[in-house]
Amino acid sequence: MQPLLTVRNLTKFYGTICACDRISFNLxxxxxxGIIGESxxxxxxxxxxxxxxxxxxxGEL
Structure with a gap:
């Protein structure tokens, strides 16, 4: 079965602040x-x- 969504090592910076660090998953x-976490x-x-x-x-989507 093929995933509907694949996320590999997604990383996003705002200046020097890392908002997302190497997020990976298959859906x-x-x-x-569910995406949960603190503010x-x-x-x-x-x-x-x-x-x-x-x-x-x-990273890649």
Missing amino acids: YPGQVL GSGKSTLLSAIAGQLPVDK
């Missing part, structure tokens, strides 16, 4: 993925990058 049909932990940055609204510095 397969029928799976549900400022990079959740919105990750989802904006996946949606194509924000360029990533390293």
